[in-house]
Amino acid sequence: MQESCLLEGIKPLYEKSMIEAKERMDNLVKPIGSLGKLEKMAIKLSGITGELYNHITKKAVIIMCSDNGVCEEGVASAPQIVTATQTVNFIKGVTGVGVLARHNNCDLKVVDIGVNEEIKHSELINRKIRKGTSNIAKGEAMTREEALTAIRVGIDLVLTLKKEGYNLIGTGEMGIGNTTSSSSILIALTGCSIEEAVGRGAGLIDEAFEKKKKVIKKVLEVNTPNSKDPIEVLHKVGGFDIAGLVGVYLGAAKYRIPVVIDGFISAIAALIAYRINNITKDFMFPSHISMEKGYNLVLSELGLEPILDLSMRLGEGSGCPLAFNILEASTKIMNEMSTFEEGNVDLDDYKGLWEEKI
Template identity: 50%
Template sequence: MESELVKKLTETASRIKPFDEEAALRADRHSDGLTKPPGSLGKLEAVARQLAGITGELWPDLSRKAVIVMAGDHGVCEEGVSAFPQAVTPQMVMNFLQGGAAVNVLARQAGADVVCVDVGVNADLAHERLISRKVVHGTANMAKGPAMSREEALRAVLAGIEVAEEQAKNGIRLFATGEMGIGNTTASAVLATVLTGMPAEESVGRGTGIDDEAWLKKVAVVKRAIEANAPDAADPIDALAKVGGAEIAGLVGVIIGAAACGCPVVIDGYISSAAALVASRIAERAKPYMLASHLSREQGHSKLLEAIGLSPMIHLEMRLGEGTGAVLCFHFIDAALLLMQEMATFESAGISKR
């Protein structure tokens, strides 16, 4: 069974087309011909270049967009690593489905869909808008042993791929990653420590707002999880299974699946970036399809982004997750494309370049 799952993952990764450098250069030339000093629009020009390289078009139609919110619970919550109880995960999932969460508000403003997926919530949920791809009823406590089996981790990744492919077939052309799972900053911190080598004292942040005593406990839990599981940094699936989470694995699949469909994917904060790092280690060709949205207040986030090779668009001191930072950046992406499409060139406006 595991070999079949690996085969499906490998096949999906192999469908990711290389970044189109020729199209990116066309975007550079077009941008330099617009009525402005070269490079004066900063990251907006870099975004336009990247989107051209991803899609092969100077101003692709990315008007259909969605944030994929993957949800899952974490057994490591037994260790008291969060300021909120685990029961909040299913409660927040219902909030997403009813349109009441921060990501719903921002998605409505951006004209984006919110797609909520249960890949590992420790509750039996039912709602007409919920996509159920449940692999586990919450992960096991990684401080005592593996969070998931390797097969479960692979199934969660493939669930994310399937969701991305389904959304692309329905016309979605721009993706954002979102998540919900009490305890998932702990899983992300362990993955960050394993995959980047940063010490736990740097990878562990405040999460849902824990105090100093709880932070020290969380650092100790991260160290214990690594000691208990000995995750292999050279094997991203091993690390994902032993010290990750079902929703993090689902996001790995969303990123790889979106890239395989030729779609850009905006990476949210710390948890999403942990998934993005795993995705980049599994499918290196997915990296150019990722755009970093913002720099989280989680202290290890900058090093995670650096390890992937991403630079965030904004820094608003956010640490909510859900996909909120990624959805905010849909506006900047729209702006970058409109500038490419609607600005006059020096030639068309009859303006001298010198």
């Protein structure tokens, strides 16, 4: 895959459509701005699609599953086999994201992009690059070509989903040890401190947490990733799951589909996509405030605000189905509320009533 292809076909939001959407939103029967973020979301959706009236008809959460060689260093609280086990459980619909997706009528697209086990299931999307990344405490996670191949997996999957009629997607991941890779990426890209970037992942005890920080320090010393080259950062200290999600964000921008960020790992992938092409952030919606350390730093870099705050830190894409519901609500506001004219409301009388209540 040629790296120049990562920039092809990605164009800014449709400004004319956003102006038209803002004008209608401001003329709906309500005080201007009174529906807060719902208004901004509806306007942004118009900028993505070019349509004033948007209808979310088919939703999916893409879950990239992969193992991480750095688990050899004892940085995770769970054994590596959990990656494969949970990959199957996603398909069964018995995980957190599975339950929430079913509740909100959206599909899961489970991708094996680098799981250490061979999983055979008719509903699994097998795009395995190889069985897990190499141990980043000893050298680079993957080759640059492998990183680009994984990115292409994400881009191509978005195109497939678009052809199948999906018009809202979310991002999820599974990979024991992937918070170590994500924290390493965050430090490499932003220059933040280890204390700012490293959290306890799935719940490390104090001794293991201190070990994790030491391992990440070693990872960065061994690999010396160039902060100005996001692909280098990705292939040296990242994971196949993260690389696949980078492709999903690039594909969402290329094929003009709104994409929802879940937690810390998927936000790290969003940051890499943004560093590759900064237009991509205009197609992103962060679902919630993750409790994982470093998450707020990523959103600050992206200049985006999360939709929800539920003290969640599960990952998997679990925040996406919940955010889908809010995004759908924003389209209903635009599509189904009346303007003052449509509702035969005299604007001067309405203003007087509102001022009285204040």
